[in-house]
Amino acid sequence: MHDPTGTPSPETAYENTADEAWARQALDLYRRRQLQVKAFSAEGVISAQIWGTCPRCGHELNVQLTLSTPIPGLRGDRGLLAALTRRDGSPGVPDTVDIGCGCGHAHPGAPGHVTGCGVSFRLPTSPPDTLRPSR
Ligand SMILES: [Zn+2]
Ligand SMILES: [Zn+2]
Numbered sequence: 001m002h003d004p005t006g007t008p009s010p011e012t013a014y015e016n017t018a019d020e021a022w023a024r025q026a027l028d029l030y031r032r033r034q035l036q037v038k039a040f041s042a043e044g045v046i047s048a049q050i051w052g053t054c055p056r057c058g059h060e061l062n063v064q065l066t067l068s069t070p071i072p073g074l075r076g077d078r079g080l081l082a083a084l085t086r087r088d089g090s091p092g093v094p095d096t097v098d099i100g101c102g103c104g105h106a107h108p109g110a111p112g113h114v115t116g117c118g119v120s121f122r123l124p125t126s127p128p129d130t131l132r133p134s135r
Helices: 020-031 080-084
Strands: 035-042 045-053 060-067 096-100 120-124
Touching (some): 020 035, 020 045, 020 120, 035 120, 045 096, 060 096
Antiparallel strands (some): 035 045, 045 060
């Protein structure tokens, strides 16, 4: 009983990896809007939501992150606005976010009750349209 449709490995083994290859794959998905990021700040707390296809296991992701303030050592009011206003004009939102796979599936080899395939990668928070094509 083999599968003639050639379904790509349905059971990706868990691996704690942050290999650059996955980051590149993630960016590719991001450009095609199969993986999306929405980052926002409210009252100094920066959150991000990431949804779409995991670059490694291909499962559906829907991850919500709470990011701390991206500027280390930021204290008091002085310089707060300047520090939090990035060059793209979105206050407080970092240029990139680090995401771990949160597909909700238990992959073979995962420690304990950990879900997700273990991959982590970095994505830009700016829309794909604004990314300069690399050529
Ligand atoms: Zn995954
Ligand atoms: Zn998965």
